[in-house]
Amino acid sequence: MSNALTIGDFSKATHLSIRTLRHYHQIGLLEPTDVDPDTGYRRYATEQIPAAQVIRRFRALDMPLDDIQAVLSAPDLRTRDHLIAAHLARMEAGLARTQQAVASLRDLLEHGTAPAAIGHRSVQATPAAVISEDVGVADVLLWYQGALGELRATLAAQHIRADGPPGGMFADELFADEYGRATVFIPCHGRIRPMGRVTPTTVPAAELATIVHEGPHDEIDRAYGTLAAHVAEHELAVDGPLREYYLVGPGDTAEEGAWRTEIGWPIFATGTTG
Incomplete structure (x- = not known):
């Protein structure tokens, strides 16, 4: 397997830690192409680098691992794009809530609690x-x-x-x-x-x-x-x-x-x- 990388080299190539790669292997998200039955050493194909890069970017967008798995295993582009769009919509809603909370906090700090009729x-x-x-x-x-x-x-x-x-x-x-x-x-x-x-x-x-x-x-x-x-x-x-x-x-x-x-x-x- 001349184009295989050790888990350490694959970690450097993808900027995913060895611990993270082991976890992804355990949950079936990114499995190595070969695991030595005697030593347990993992080896990855260079063709897996793009998939790892996609996973890393989805995680940077806080996409849950189950959703990433669904995207990577989507049967067609329409299903994949729908899953990605749904996550982006959730992010936009979360951003709107954050902006609202920031505006509320700023108003509270600047003006305090306004008098209200009891x-x-x-x-x-x-x-x-x-x-x-x-x-x-x-x-x-x-x-x-x-x-x-x-x-x-x-x-x-x-x-x-x-x-x-x-x-x-x-x-x-x-x-x-x-x-x-x-x-x-x-x-x-x-x-x-x-x-x-x-x-x-x-x-x-x-x-x-x-x-x-x-x-x-x-x-x-x-x-x-x-x-x-x-x-x-x-x-x-x-x-x-x-x-x-x-x-x-x-x-x-x-x-x-x-x-x-x-x-x-x-x-x-x-x-x-x-």
Whole structure:
């Protein structure tokens, strides 16, 4: 095998470390052309250098190894190009989130937390269709979107109209332990037949200190912080899940800047708050 390279020379030729090459061999991503049965020494063909260079560039773009394997084994150019385009789209979405986070951080550092109007609301016990599950905090936004879509579809199938904006209730553990009970509900009257994850319930009454967050949910922590500071200084907080009411949300418009979410913090109403 005159055109074969030792793993050391192949490492130098491709700028992939020996450790990385061994790992790629183990997972079947880039296998050597020959492995000595006695010594275990690996040898690579010079024809494998372009494949190694492709892999290195995909990894520089943070493409997962499973996706790289799928690209390299794609049966045709159309499938390969589709896989690459999908990864580039994910990168662009990640870049947009990074740019948004940078802009938010710069605004926070330069302007601090802007004053916001704090309200108070007495919520009566309300019949509703709900989905309630234990979820991780990293997944709660996607879970909420899926649950809300399922609730709306179920009510539409049963010809039941909503009596108000959808809402959510989130247990303390979801924030403190990054895993806990999340509930999404749509207020409605009428006999709801359980279907899939959807069940009927009554959302309990509560006294709430409220604040309205305008914009995407990624920025909602700032409104939470303002509301928490107000409650700590001016209210008597009580145990109970935090609430959100989605006055304008993804189901109403794709324009995230137009979203309006009312956050409710459970309090003990003394009769002196307006």
